[in-house]
Amino acid sequence: MSIEYISDKELFHIKTKNSSYIFRLRKGYELEHLYYGERINDTRGIEFLSDDNFLGATLHAIDSEFTEEKLSTDRMLREYPFYGSVDLRCPAFHAEYRDGSRVTKMKYLGHKIFSGKPELDGLPSVYAKSDEAQTLEITMADSFTGLNLIYRYSAFEELDVITRSVTAVNTGNSEITLDKIMSCSVDFDNSDFDFVHLHGEAWRECEIERKPLVNGEVRISSARGASSHLHSPFFALANKNTTEFEGEVFAFSLVYSGNFELGAEVDSLKNTRAYMGINSFDFKWLLESGQSFTTPEAVMVHSSNGFGEMSRTFHNLYRNNLARGKYQNAVRPILINNWEATYFDFNEEKILNLASKAKELGIELLVLDDGWFGKRNDDTLSLGDWYTNTDKLPEGIASLAKKVTEIGIKFGLWFEPEMVSPNSELYRKHPDWCIHIEVREKSLGRNQLVLDLSRKEVCDYIVSSVSDILSCGNISYIKWDMNRNFTEIGSSALPPKRQSEVAHRYILGLYNVLERIKTAFPDVLMEGCASGGGRFDAGMMYYFNQFWTSDNTDAIDRLKIQYGTSMVMPSMFMGAHVSAVPNHQTGRTIPLETRGLCAMCGQFGYELDITQISDDEADEIKNQIELYKNIREVIQFGDLYRLKSPFDGEKTFFEFVSKDKARVCLFYFTHSCAVQCNTEKIKLKGLKPDSAYKCNKQIYSAEFLERFGFDTENLQDNSGKVYLFEIQ
Numbered sequence: 001m002s003i004e005y006i007s008d009k010e011l012f013h014i015k016t017k018n019s020s021y022i023f024r025l026r027k028g029y030e031l032e033h034l035y036y037g038e039r040i041n042d043t044r045g046i047e048f049l050s051d052d053n054f055l056g057a058t059l060h061a062i063d064s065e066f067t068e069e070k071l072s073t074d075r076m077l078r079e080y081p082f083y084g085s086v087d088l089r090c091p092a093f094h095a096e097y098r099d100g101s102r103v104t105k106m107k108y109l110g111h112k113i114f115s116g117k118p119e120l121d122g123l124p125s126v127y128a129k130s131d132e133a134q135t136l137e138i139t140m141a142d143s144f145t146g147l148n149l150i151y152r153y154s155a156f157e158e159l160d161v162i163t164r165s166v167t168a169v170n171t172g173n174s175e176i177t178l179d180k181i182m183s184c185s186v187d188f189d190n191s192d193f194d195f196v197h198l199h200g201e202a203w204r205e206c207e208i209e210r211k212p213l214v215n216g217e218v219r220i221s222s223a224r225g226a227s228s229h230l231h232s233p234f235f236a237l238a239n240k241n242t243t244e245f246e247g248e249v250f251a252f253s254l255v256y257s258g259n260f261e262l263g264a265e266v267d268s269l270k271n272t273r274a275y276m277g278i279n280s281f282d283f284k285w286l287l288e289s290g291q292s293f294t295t296p297e298a299v300m301v302h303s304s305n306g307f308g309e310m311s312r313t314f315h316n317l318y319r320n321n322l323a324r325g326k327y328q329n330a331v332r333p334i335l336i337n338n339w340e341a342t343y344f345d346f347n348e349e350k351i352l353n354l355a356s357k358a359k360e361l362g363i364e365l366l367v368l369d370d371g372w373f374g375k376r377n378d379d380t381l382s383l384g385d386w387y388t389n390t391d392k393l394p395e396g397i398a399s400l401a402k403k404v405t406e407i408g409i410k411f412g413l414w415f416e417p418e419m420v421s422p423n424s425e426l427y428r429k430h431p432d433w434c435i436h437i438e439v440r441e442k443s444l445g446r447n448q449l450v451l452d453l454s455r456k457e458v459c460d461y462i463v464s465s466v467s468d469i470l471s472c473g474n475i476s477y478i479k480w481d482m483n484r485n486f487t488e489i490g491s492s493a494l495p496p497k498r499q500s501e502v503a504h505r506y507i508l509g510l511y512n513v514l515e516r517i518k519t520a521f522p523d524v525l526m527e528g529c530a531s532g533g534g535r536f537d538a539g540m541m542y543y544f545n546q547f548w549t550s551d552n553t554d555a556i557d558r559l560k561i562q563y564g565t566s567m568v569m570p571s572m573f574m575g576a577h578v579s580a581v582p583n584h585q586t587g588r589t590i591p592l593e594t595r596g597l598c599a600m601c602g603q604f605g606y607e608l609d610i611t612q613i614s615d616d617e618a619d620e621i622k623n624q625i626e627l628y629k630n631i632r633e634v635i636q637f638g639d640l641y642r643l644k645s646p647f648d649g650e651k652t653f654f655e656f657v658s659k660d661k662a663r664v665c666l667f668y669f670t671h672s673c674a675v676q677c678n679t680e681k682i683k684l685k686g687l688k689p690d691s692a693y694k695c696n697k698q699i700y701s702a703e704f705l706e707r708f709g710f711d712t713e714n715l716q717d718n719s720g721k722v723y724l725f726e727i728q
């Protein structure tokens with residue numbers, strides 16, 4: 001049993017293989033958090049963790065129910081803090097009631113524990129077979145307002161993961177306005193943590209920031225309508241001495257693609273309150289009598305072995321229990337995308353030439369990017385008009401798809417279905433279908449507007465226009481792009497009192513659209529993109545089997561981007577392409593070998609004009625493809641060990657170990673070295689104990705490789721090398 005209720009102590013114990021999460025009922029109605037950390041097998045005495053000496057200063061009011069004990073919830077570790085009474089720290093829940101009051105007082109009503117894990121209505125979530133997880137649902141009620149809250153916890157014992165979500169139900173007769181409803185909140189009895197999160201920009205996604213918590217609050221958020229390039233819906237609290245390989249980490253990842261907030265507040269007693277959920281800024285949700293609202297899911301991972309173990313836990317969970325469909329466990333094809341090869345300037349002949357050359361080199365899929373539809377010859381027009389641009393492709397997209405397939409490779413197609421160009425037939429026909437406010441000017445981003453996916457007819461239009469194209473039968477892949485954030489947020493289809501619901505309703509509409517397309521075309525492999533990694537989040541991974549990691553294809557910059565992204569995302573989801581030199585984003589010239597090896601650390605592909613390369617380059621590309629086909633299962637399905645970070649110096653090492661530990665790929669890159677990088681003994685990780693491995697005809701014991709390290713060679717700056725080890 002991974003979830004236990006110890007009735008004499010009124011204690012809830014949620015267990016995974018290596019972690020415990022414990023809270024209890026006080027006085028039969030208040031939930032007090034006791035512990036989250038390494039697994040505890042014997043909980044006797046755990047209630048003494050509670051510090052009952054709450055009343056330090058008169059400033060802190062005493063809860064009326066706790067007068068005798070002089071107990072103040074303002075000083076207590078709380079399980080899910082709602083606003084309005086004595087606890088005035090950062091609340092997880094805030095709502096407004098019929099009398100204008102904002103006081104919530106939830107009391108325990110009951111709980112149930114069951115096998116498996118329920119789906120969240122209309123939202124992506126981690127799934128489980130009935131023997132893989134157990135779920136605890138606690139129902140809390142506020143008798144004055146008729147509001148019920150259901151706190152949901154699922155424990156994945158083997159995967160070492162706990163997921164959380166909350167449902168609010170209006171059982172009363174009056175409207176309730178939700179202002180803030182976090183997916184999870186966790187109180188810790190100390191503040192000795194570093195706060196770690198991922199921030200960035202387009203072309204510089206997922207830089208890792210680590211800073212000590214200080215008194216007060218750190219809060220990270222997105223109000224852009226998408227999780228965004230700027231911050232990822234992930235954070236971790238790590239002990240000061242935690243490294244990649246050692247130390248404790250508490251990590252949180254939100255299965256959501258829209259506006260989010262996350263943070264940590266350190267109070268005057270040095271307790272830390274961590275939280276995560278939909279951004280409460282510019283959010284309100286009207287709950288009429290009988291209606292309910294469910295938050296997105298938060299995934300909590302505890303690691304006692306540093307950030308590396310934390311990431312591997314996320315990778316296993318997201319590959320096995322979030323990704324879905326035919327491609328979930330299938331090797332990803334090697335693709336060529338024509339974007340950096342042609343941009344908008346292509347015709348059928350050019351694409352067929354690319355396809356023939358790709359086939360010759362061993363590439364398995366050609367993706368036709370932006371520019372194939374409407375009258376689209378640049379980015380000022382035609383988004384929304386999803387029919388073939390016959391100036392470029394006179395015989396139509398279906399015919400091109402067929403011809404590419406006949407060449408012997410698969411065909412994929414780019415869409416940006418959530419957008420509309422003001423210069424498009426769709427916009428001329430339905431000017432009110434975009435997100436906007438009637439009386440205000442509409443700001444353009446990349447010359448386009450965002451369609452209002454909070455409207456059903458807009459969602460239906462997207463499903464039918466994308467489906468019409470996919471129905472031609474020879475399209476086995478789509479790249480689903482999204483290239484601007486929201487401004488002037490409003491919907492002409494919603495009443496004034498529901499305007500603050502638009503951003504979340506949009507995301508629900510998007511999930512609905514993606515689900516319908518995924519269900520109708522189960523054999524189509526779907527790639528997500530948002531100007532690169534602008535919406536690369538766990539919510540998207542429920543629908544997309546891969547994601548374009550960044551529009552920056554410079555191999556050396558990519559080392560950092562892929563390193564940071566891998567904090568949460570598995571390599572098999574991270575699109576990574578070899579592009580031309582000088583690089584189109586940075587102007588830098590990096591050797592083809594380095595570009596190839598860097599891209600092999602993700603979902604491998606090409607994005608350059610292969611019809612213009614030399615014979616030597618073609619031979620090198622053929623070798624790269626042969627190599628990747630030989631090792632891709634290790635990279636896509638194996639365990640990643642980030643042995644050395646590109647953020648820390650002149651060398652980067654990524655090690656991939658197959659699940660059976662029989663094969664190891666050690667990738668080595670040099671960058672920013674003054675002249676030549678010195679050799680280095682790099683200690684491998686995750687090998688099979690008491691075994692031996694062969695690399696370059698030499699035999700090494702696993703013990704030797706882990707204890708003393710493998711000798712790498714001298715390399716010039718900006719070089720790469722891969723070493724392959726086979727178990728003996």
Ligand code: GLA
Binds near residue numbers: 530
């Ligand atoms: C975005 C994507 C690119 C490419 C272009 C096409 O920038 O990230 O990969 O598809 O759009 O317009």
